[in-house]
Amino acid sequence: MEPPSAPGHRGHVPWHRLLLAVSLLSFWNLPATAQITIESVPFNVAEGSDVLLLAHNATEDTLGYSWYRGERVENNQLIVTYRIDTQAYTQGPTFSGRERIYPNGSLLFQNATQNDTGYYTLMVTKNDLQREIVTGLLRVYHPVAKPIVEANSTTVTEHEDTVVLKCLTNDTGVSLRWLFNGQSLLLAERIKLSQDNGTLTIEPVRREDAGHYQCEASHLGNSSKSDPLRLDVKFDSAPGSSSGLSGGAIAGIVIGVLAGVALIAGLVYFLFIRKIGGASDQRQLTENKSSDFNHSK
Structure with missing residues (x-):
């Protein structure tokens, strides 16, 4: 059996x-x-x-x-x-x-x-x-409940804003850790955790901080991860320039515009002079023909 x-x-x-x-x-x-x-x-x-x-x-x-x-x-x-x-x-x-x-x-x-x-x-x-x-x-x-990540803002500006992420769970006695783009988060002077690891603070935020954040709760050998939360970081392509263009680029554009204007002006002047010269030659030719006709009579 x-x-x-x-x-x-x-x-x-x-x-x-x-x-x-x-x-x-x-x-x-x-x-x-x-x-x-x-x-x-x-x-x-x-x-x-x-x-x-x-x-x-x-x-x-x-x-x-x-x-x-x-x-x-x-x-x-x-x-x-x-x-x-x-x-x-x-x-x-x-x-x-x-x-x-x-x-x-x-x-x-x-x-x-x-x-x-x-x-x-x-x-x-x-x-x-x-x-x-x-x-x-x-x-x-009991299996560890799935935690939730909340942020004070998910779209921030580089060098200006501070990001605060919180890991929320109803379980007690769990250990918390943070992941960034699926890997364990590396702490730095700007990136700090609270004593219980439940709060993550990034101050100031930088462009390299953009990505997906998760927290993982674990207890007695079993664990659960939150859904990823995406953080977007806005930044200027060139710091200190509101237009996003360097001074050299702006100067080059101005010089190019002025050169184009000068070229057009020269061309207009050339055509104008040529037109006037052609009319004068035509008038002189007409007068010469009239004089020759009178003499022949």
Whole structure:
């Protein structure tokens, strides 16, 4: 009969590889006097994740395993039992459908809840019917809530404005850190954090400060990041110039305009003189023709 299993969970971890390695070490490499121990993997788990109560130091002379909720072996607190030789299991009164027991005695919780927090007892029954009992602790915490980043302004002017960013979270006891464009923020003389890291101040702001800011809240091995907040920094291409053009560029434009005006004026003058000269020559030619005509009469 197959070990009990819960419905598939999206965040399921491939525990079978870890269990195989542990089983091999347990049977081949450990001394016969080694005591059964329980390890929570991970040690602290966020609600909704999977967690394994890993049984160490299982031996070949084991007949079966029984898991109980609490610190004592009580039938009304039985979760599940597993017999190795027949591969048979029996569900107890506290079995929720999310537990799965493995042939080496380890117990997997899928989609753990805060109600799963507490002590669990493993009873190992040997082939000679001797029993070994060990207790372990499972800790399940609320996942860290997604923080929010707020700013006094998201569009600022270089060298003039001060930016104040705040990381807002309803969780207590969390650690905060800041990220800039997806990387850990590097502090500088202008860039400072409050004592609790909840407030980031940039004074004065510079163009290189433009980008995306996030804060990350973490607690007991799980964390959550805020959505990115974009900061835009306005700046002049040349400081001290309202037009954005250097003095040399302005002088060049003025000289070019004056040269163009002079060229046009010269061209107009040339055409005007040429027109006047052409009219005078035409009048003189007409007079000469008239005089020659009179003489011929």
